[in-house]
Amino acid sequence: MTAAESSFSLKEYNKELYERRMNPLSQYSIGAAHLALQDADLSTSENSCEIGLFYGTSRGSLESAQKYLSAIFEKGPEHASGVYFPDMVLNSTAGKIAKKLGLRGYGTSMSTGGNDGLNSALYGYETIRAGVQKYSLIGAGDERSLFSTQVDTALGLDNIPYEIGEGSAFLVLMDLEQAKLEGKEVYAELKGFGTAFSGTKGGSDGSAVTRVIEMALARSGVEASSIDFVLFNSFIGMDEPSAEREALDELFSDNELSVVCLNDRFGYCESTGSLFHLSAAVDILHANKQISDTGLDVAAAAAFVSKGMKGNYGLVVSSSINGNYTAVVVAPGE
Secondary structure, three states: OOOOOOOOOHHHHOHHHOOOOOOHHHHHHHHHHHHHHHHOOOOHHHHOOOEEEEEEOOOOOHHHHHHHHHHHHHHOHHHOOOOOHHHHOOOHHHHHHHHHHOOOOOEEEEOOOOOHHHHHHHHHHHHHHOOOOOEEEEEEEEOOOHHHHHHHHHHOHHHOOOOEOOEEEEEEEEOHHHHHHOOOOOOEEEEEEEEEEOOOOOOOOHHHHHHHHHHHHHHHOOOHHHOOEEEEEOOOOOOOOOHHHHHHHHHOOOOOOEEEOOHHHHOEOOOOHHHHHHHHHHHHHOOOOOOOOOOOOHHHHHHHHOOOOOOOOEEEEEEOOOOEEEEEEEEEOO
């Protein structure tokens, strides 16, 4: 994984995975995906058709878009670059990941305007449940550039209490019983998801939070009283009064519950932040496992959150500025 102000270089990490003029988003994402497969001890050469790829990014590589459009605006349409044009489509990054890592299973890219990482986990989860793929490689990526800063300003993200971050996160999913048969180490279990959309854009919506959490709990078969901690990826934050925080306090009024947003550590990443929080929840529930990374200390963040926690069930909730909410209940691996 990589984080805000990252100096990660795919060429330095593994030059065989790098290509000349490769944009930062592709570098972050290929590196994070490769690390996840290594950590899962999953060989792509032996399982190339068994691994599905689910990748979320709300904007794709705006650095590539900036370079392409600048040449046209400054020099004229005849100077449109064939080098940068392919990277302007949102699924180009997933294509590069699949190519570089030798993945030939089912693949999809998604853009929901935020929470793209947690939504990629939902798609990968359901694909495994349906028996379409044996493994799901789920991930997301964000990239900072002059163009992305202008988009942030247009969306109002320049006024949030967090620094805007960049980077990528990836996790590997597989069927729990199959993992046991193969002797895989199971870090955590995803019990069930919830999704909701709010008409309240640019702010918090308590009713949407209630709906998305109740849906995740119902699909998981877990009572609200069993939840020990909530990691909430929000552009607002959980320390400030908000409709989201009021909804959480009401839903979990019987719990002595820690509700934490980790974006003061990660930076706010529109697509990837939800997966950063899911990764931290997994580490809380698998406390003895140190997750390796290339710049983001997820283990330290998890240790910060987990002091005094029982760690039976965790809940990850993520909101976006366009009114998109996603939640998932996480349990310890058996």
